[in-house]
Amino acid sequence: MDMQVIPAREGNHNLQDYEKTRKNFSWDDMKKNFSWNETGKVNMAYEAVDRHAENPVKKDKIALLYSSPDREEKVTFATLSKESNKFANVLKKYNASKGDRIFLFMPRSPEFYAAFFGILKIGAIAGPLFEAFMEQAVRDRLQDSEAKILITTPDLIDRVPQAELPNLEEIIIIGGNVENEDQYIDYQQEMEAASEEFPIEWVDLEDGMLLHYTSGSTGKPKGVYHVHNAMIQHYATAEWVLDLKEEDVYWCTADPGWVTGTSYGIFAPWLLGVTNVVRGGRFTPDDWYQTLEKNKVTVWYTAPTALRRLVSTGQGVLDKYDLSSLRHLLSVGEPLNPEVITWGLKAFNLRIHDTWWMTETGAQLIVNLPSLEIRPGSMGKPIPGIEASIVDNEGNEIPPNQMGNLAIKAPWPAMMRKIWNNPSKYESYFINGWYVSGDSAYKDEDGYFWFQGRLDDVINTSGERVGPFEVESKLIEHPAVAEAGVIGKPDPVRGEIIKAFITLNDGYENSEELLEDIRRFVKTGLSAHAAPREIEVKDSIPKTRSGKIMRRLLKSWELGLPTGDTSTLEE
Numbered sequence: 001m002d003m004q005v006i007p008a009r010e011g012n013h014n015l016q017d018y019e020k021t022r023k024n025f026s027w028d029d030m031k032k033n034f035s036w037n038e039t040g041k042v043n044m045a046y047e048a049v050d051r052h053a054e055n056p057v058k059k060d061k062i063a064l065l066y067s068s069p070d071r072e073e074k075v076t077f078a079t080l081s082k083e084s085n086k087f088a089n090v091l092k093k094y095n096a097s098k099g100d101r102i103f104l105f106m107p108r109s110p111e112f113y114a115a116f117f118g119i120l121k122i123g124a125i126a127g128p129l130f131e132a133f134m135e136q137a138v139r140d141r142l143q144d145s146e147a148k149i150l151i152t153t154p155d156l157i158d159r160v161p162q163a164e165l166p167n168l169e170e171i172i173i174i175g176g177n178v179e180n181e182d183q184y185i186d187y188q189q190e191m192e193a194a195s196e197e198f199p200i201e202w203v204d205l206e207d208g209m210l211l212h213y214t215s216g217s218t219g220k221p222k223g224v225y226h227v228h229n230a231m232i233q234h235y236a237t238a239e240w241v242l243d244l245k246e247e248d249v250y251w252c253t254a255d256p257g258w259v260t261g262t263s264y265g266i267f268a269p270w271l272l273g274v275t276n277v278v279r280g281g282r283f284t285p286d287d288w289y290q291t292l293e294k295n296k297v298t299v300w301y302t303a304p305t306a307l308r309r310l311v312s313t314g315q316g317v318l319d320k321y322d323l324s325s326l327r328h329l330l331s332v333g334e335p336l337n338p339e340v341i342t343w344g345l346k347a348f349n350l351r352i353h354d355t356w357w358m359t360e361t362g363a364q365l366i367v368n369l370p371s372l373e374i375r376p377g378s379m380g381k382p383i384p385g386i387e388a389s390i391v392d393n394e395g396n397e398i399p400p401n402q403m404g405n406l407a408i409k410a411p412w413p414a415m416m417r418k419i420w421n422n423p424s425k426y427e428s429y430f431i432n433g434w435y436v437s438g439d440s441a442y443k444d445e446d447g448y449f450w451f452q453g454r455l456d457d458v459i460n461t462s463g464e465r466v467g468p469f470e471v472e473s474k475l476i477e478h479p480a481v482a483e484a485g486v487i488g489k490p491d492p493v494r495g496e497i498i499k500a501f502i503t504l505n506d507g508y509e510n511s512e513e514l515l516e517d518i519r520r521f522v523k524t525g526l527s528a529h530a531a532p533r534e535i536e537v538k539d540s541i542p543k544t545r546s547g548k549i550m551r552r553l554l555k556s557w558e559l560g561l562p563t564g565d566t567s568t569l570e571e
């Protein structure tokens, strides 16, 4: 095969010799980087914030460079430490304690980060929710996790169905006057009264820290449970993959409602004490470029969908900005198109480093490292300490260049430790000692991994993971919709878009207005990113004899592909 290869980056990277590091590596050795190695008692909030705040050289360094359309703020490690102490005291005052699930449903803001670390400081489990979620998405997550406290804003409180959340004891409102003081706690007022001192709760490495809900192909979203131990891998990958150094200014575009926004938007940069840029609100290409220029960002971690938008925006927009500070670019969440890598070389004179991982894996696993050549279209190689392979359905490894299940030898430091309230789901990920990802891929002779697609019906739209079942369930709540089947349809910019096939109830006529109403119904009931961009009315939806919607068949129809085995199709 005639393949264009991009040579390794020159210069002094944090991980210079991949093969050698890999050969001699053990995660136990990595633990020696941490002060807790002796006692085994840890807290992520200490390692990411307080440790720097205690350091006379580091304490006044900018931890957070925050901007949004109407606000700019610089927060030092010392301030972040104090503010999160105060918030930990507020939580204690309202009887929160270790192991409680405390959720954040709010846009990115300096208060978000103080609250987030306050939660970790009391040993509780943080559950960040994407701000675009609507009532049903919020309800499902707060119910399943039995959340005790919710932190939200006046704009978002209407989407919290309090009557259906018997376990929710307190709601803390940030950024507004709280009229009903019996019902809500006022963040501002409590913070003014709270002490800046807080004795951090030392926890075990295996104690819970974070719950991220994510979608599968069936059922409601699942609570992926992460523990403090993950910090070992966040630390290692911050060094090796993000290639972070003391003087870097780092920006990760992901929202903390998704795993990239916590593992790499919070933990990785701050474990190394690096200045972290946060940009609130939705972005346009000009916003992206402005944020890079204004903050003199040196390391940027983003997603193919953003990069594809930059490509299509053209050179004219790019030429308006001075982006000479950038030195390292990374991508995650979807396949990174080789054309985008080619564009990156031209636009920034930099390679774009694809990284592969999942909510469940907690941290990067298969990556392109600065010191390795890039084979455009490949996700790269497993980081030191990680064994990856392609396995068949019984968990047996298969030879190079053959497609199969992308699998990782379990466990590793950042791996999820359970699915909340769902042990059988958790078990189902593991076969013969391998964590089986649900992605299909192959490995070439030189150990580079090549992503091929999802093996289940999970949809990846603009890098956001959407379960078809959730969308179908919402669709059939609409009075006009009898049945619904939802698929991901390939799209040049978004990777996939959501397409719904529906049948209508008697008395409803197919019309543009009706379809628009149905779309809006999902958008306002579930979330904007889960609303189908296309809806097609059918006479019937193909189902198996046991009543399962045959999404594969819908997809084959949509793409004009052969329909394959339809022997299980209902008459």
Ligand code: PRX
Pocket: 214, 259, 260, 331, 332, 333, 334, 335, 336, 354, 355, 356, 357, 358, 359, 360, 379, 437, 438, 439, 451, 453, 454, 460, 463, 464, 465
């Ligand atoms: O299908 C893979 C795709 O995103 C899925 C994981 O989604 P999520 O849990 O939301 O986490 C996203 C970011 C960590 C994977 O199963 N995916 C992730 N990274 C890549 C990718 N597909 C292709 N290339 C990648 N680099």
